[in-house]
Amino acid sequence: MALSRLSSRSNTISRPLSAAFNRFISTDTTPITIETSLPFTAHLCDPPSRSVESSTQELLTFFRTMALMRRMEIAADSLYKAKLIRGFCHLYDGQEAVAIGMEAAITKKDAIITAYRDHCIFLGRGGELYEVFAELMGRRDGCSRGKGGSMHFYKKDSSFYGGHGIVGAQVPLGCGIAFAQKYGKEEAVTFAMYGDGAANQGQLFEALNISALWDLPAILVCENNHYGMGTAEWRAAKSPSYYKRGDYVPGLKVDGMDAFAVKQACKFAKEHALKNGPIILEMDTYRYHGHSMSDPGSTYRTRDEISGVRQERDPIERIKKLVLSHDLATEKELKDMEKEIRKEVDDAIAKAKDCPMPEPSELFTNVYVKGFGTESFGPDRKEVKAALP
């Protein structure tokens, strides 16, 4: 099918998938209503309904994007073991539904800021596979010019503010972005994401206090994968109901493995934040890999637990079942799609491996912005220029 080959050449995932499937063009915009798997639990607010408006196109896009994210993370795993990726590498597989559902509910003007588990969210914000792999391998064409690494992916034009290594520090930053959105009257919101381990940081509560005081459009999203590195949540938090931790701030607990529940919750949260100020979303999710590549992930939890979650709650399987049950594609077509995705990822990796390392002079670029028109040179400089802007 020539059309499917065309679509597989592009790296961007925002292209509609309709081109690949001739027979579905006519049913592309058919609305479908999907029930979330679990009801929402609310704190100080009314939970949204369990019926989510969706469409055929969205369902297929969800499947393809999540499969792409999963494939990318698995490929990063092998690259790490091949020592092409060094340092810390935190993988997101298992949690893809959160990234996808959030993207479906918001625009590129709404800001997202997250911690170090940021590869898939970067992709969701419009990042390219090539940029991702080049950055992970520290090459020149990486999204941060090779100077950030796995934990520092940013995309300013899509309002993706990264990519932060210190646990919890991104939440005050996120509230600051929300403040700037309010200051500039932008009608946009900020999703500040953090994990269940970071939920015990003091700066979170400080930032929440200020956001609630100043009515900032900040949405705090706790991706609760039940383990803060090696410590289970029941050993780290006296109260594991992270959505209630806001106290005076409303909260919503969401099944984070169900992309539609996430989408509904994010839509609800956006409306709420624009009117009433901050809200906390707790995404009940799970990660299959360990905390990072240095962590096998099985010393603090059993392999049965991991495979149990994989069998019962895997987000991609759920979408796959929905696609098959709504008769949008056959098993074979989905397998072909996965093969395409695998090829796409392999191509991106091959291209990234060919990319050169950054120039040595890059070491000193972007430390300062020479903004004020003042140039200072070494001790032997001949002249000093001071220009008023």
Added chain:
Amino acid sequence: MAARIHGGAGAGAATALSTFNPKKLVAPSRTNLPAITRSKRYIVASGSDASNKSLRVRHSQKLIANAAVAVCLLSLILHELLLFEALQEGLEEEMDRDPHVCVMGEDVGHYGGSYKVTKGLADKFGDLRVLDTPICENAFTGMGIGAAMTGLRPVIEGMNMGFLLLAFNQISNNCGMLHYTSGGQFTIPVVIRGPGGVGRQLGAEHSQRLESYFQSIPGIQMVACSTPYNAKGLMKAAIRSENPVILFEHVLLYNLKEKIPDEEYICNLEEAEMVRPGEHITILTYSRMRYHVMQAAKTLVNKGYDPEVIDIRSLKPFDLYTIGNSVKKTHRVLIVEECMRTGGIGASLTAAINENFHDYLDAPVMCLSSQDVPTPYAGTLEEWTVVQPAQIVTAVEQLCQ
């Protein structure tokens, strides 16, 4: 740029804010020739209409002499004010000029600022631009940095510099490094300011000198103001700069009185200030110690020495050009600072001078710093922790033998 006259400038009355003796710390008066030299450099530049007019400052002295006449006329329109009012003027002018500038800190809004630097601003600009934060330095510094990532230009005030230690993670990791780790995508045009230094018996925790802790953070600039003139100039420059700037003020200098030009001016962030040219020895100092040095200079002149006093102003990066020229002239260096001996600004400056100007030195670089102790409460003990003029005189005599 037209001269601006602000309401705040008229309040020349010295307020009895602190208990210190104003006679001890008087700003250099107009008898100090370099004051004219200072102001004219930038006023001429601002007088021209082209936005990118650059002025060759290090050209011959003839240029200075010729321009001095023309500019003296401009710089004659002066108004007198206290240092905190100069800071306020600078802040107000920048907030008028650019709607993206906002102030956040504890008690900066309705209370007017614990050192009155933001007095009146909340009434003028409203609660969204002058923000009273709760007491959470870590969070509001983080919020300022997050807002700066989107394009706002917050001025974050630490009520006392020592409290900013709670925000060290945000300043070091996010403020300093985001421009680099994002590959240049984000700039953080934030100004972090506050009073620090040893005050009058404020106790150990409120007498911190944080310049030594922040000096190795890559990506930030640090400046220290010492007179109303450079306070206003540095505040404006820091706000306009695209880099994060930490502006160090001193608790005891807020009531200094000086006449500053009505015309708009900005000080160069990376440049040192020549306070008193001389021939025998270079004394490098900044902030409050400048006044101790000038006091010692009076004694030294009476004894027949001719010290060259430079207020380094820019703590990161050092203005090695001005310092180097001075060292090449005098061949002796004394550094007088208020930081602790270990790992302070003086230690870094000593290393930088030794590395770069070793051949020009006739004597080892001497550094007078505060003692490596927490600042005690008792008045006499506190006096002994910081460098006093008598010690400076002794050190100069020793170096000049």
